Every structure is written in structure tokens, then in C-alpha cells.
Amino acid sequence: MKTLTLLRHAKSGWDDPALRDFDRALNPKGKRAAAMMGTHLRSAGLAFDKVVASPAVRVVETLAGVESGYGRTLAPAWDRRIYLASAVTLLDLVHAVPVATERLLLVGHNPGLEDLALWLVPMSEEPLRVALEAKYPTATMAEMTFDGEWGDLAPGAARLTKFVRPRDLDASLGPDED
Template structure:
């Protein structure tokens, strides 16, 4: 069985004066949320033998905060294809994961990550999938499991086993709080 964990970058600063979207940094709430999610990942004893990330500044900064809470280095390969990628492009990236990897982490952006979950997990009476469909907030993690190889992953073949939003860990990190 393979496990794919999807991490959306933490909340970034829209009011930051940067010339390109690619260079947008995290804001204070995003840094807090990412560190908390990292601590939660440590308590869940999540481990990854392969990781790929968007090279955008907000993803790099999310990883730094995740790692500080997680207590270990993730050191993903940076892949420009992940930056603002569609679900189809993200699936192509996943199809290229090494066969020997059993637990992989993909760190990127919405709407691609949300669309990927909704594509891979069949629609049905699944409260976790419903929560993703409602909203895949910044710094949230979704964990999917499926049988077969990475190249076998296709529409409706995965089970969503975990969906954790920062507000699930600390209500002050929810949408109504600064």
C-alpha cells in the first residue's frame, strides 16, 4: 500500500510588496499554523521516504516552519511543475515517484491539491472528502492511501485517510481569527 500526503503551503502575505506571486512570503498566522501542523505531524509519527515541493517562496517558508515543529528535515526535491499546477499535472508528478517509495509528501498550492484529492477519492458518503470539497485551507494536510504503484494512481482509486486543517489543532488559526 502507498501513502501520499498532500500539504498546502501556509497562509501567505498578500499585502507584501513583491513583484511576482512566486516570491510571496508567509504571514505571521501562516508561520504559526505551519509550525503547529509540523508538531502534529510529529505526534502522528508521519514519515516520508520521498518528497517533492513547489519552489515558491511561500512553500519554502512553510517547509522551514513545518520542519521546526516536526523536529526533522524533510528536504524535498524542488520541482517547478508543482508551482500552481493543475490536478492533472500533479498526478503526472506523482506518477514519476520512485517505485521503492512507500510514503511520499507533495507540497504545493490550491486549487491543484484540492482538485487532486477530489479526483483521486471517489465521491460518496465520506465526511473527510466532503470537508476537502468544502475547502482545503492553507497549511492543511490530506493523506491518501491506495494499492499498487505510483503509476497506477488514477481517478477514484485512493482512500482519504486523514484531513487535518490548522483550525482543527488550534481554533485561533481558523478563518475568522487573525
């Protein structure tokens, strides 16, 4: 059984309107959420054989925060194709993962990650699927399992086993009131 974990970058700032989207950094809440998610990954005993991530600044900073909470280096392969990728492009990247990889962490952006998760997990009234469909907030992780090889992964073939939002770990990391 293979495990695919999708992690959306943490909350970034919009303080500098002249800054390219690619170069936006995390805001303070995003930095806290990234570290909190890393602590959660460690406490849940999650490990990854391979990590592939967008090289956008907010993803790089998210992974730095996750590593600080996780307590170990994730050593991602940076892949620019993930930056603002569609679900189809992300699935193509997953299909190319080496067969020996059992647990993949893919770190990137919405709407691609959310669309991919919704595409891979069949419609149902299961609480995790309902939460996924409602919203895929920043710094949220979705874990899916499936039988077969990476190249076999197809829409509707995965089972959503975890869906963890920062606010599930610390209510102060929930939606802003503004």
C-alpha cells in the first residue's frame, strides 16, 4: 500500500504589493502553523521516503518550519512544476515517483492540491471527505492511501486517512476574523 501526503504551504503575507507571488514569505501565523504541523507529524509518527516541493519562498519557509517542529530534515526535491500546478500536472508528477517509494510528501499550493485530493478520493459522507470538500486551508495536510504503484493512481482510487488543519491542533491558528 502506498501513502501520498499533500501539504499546502502555510499562510503567507501580502504586505508588499510589488513582490512577485513566487517570492511571498510566510506571515507570523504561517510560521507558527508550519512548526505546529511539524510537531503533529512527529507525534503521529509519520515518515516519508520522498519529499517533492514547490520552490516558491512560502513553501521553502513552510518546510523549514515543519522541520523545526518535526525534529528532522525532510530534504525535499524542489520541482518548479509544482508551483501553481493543476491537479493533472500534480498527478503526472506522482505517477513518475520511483516504485521503491512507499510514502510520498508533496508540498505545494492551492487550488492544485485541493483539486488533486478531491479527484483522488471518491465522494462520500465520511467526515474527513466532507471536511476536505469544505475547504483546504493553508498548512493543512491530507494523507491518502491506495493499492498499486504510483503510476496506477487514478481518480477515485485513494482512501483519505488523515485531514489535519492547523486549527485542529491549535484553535488560535483558525480562520482570521477580518
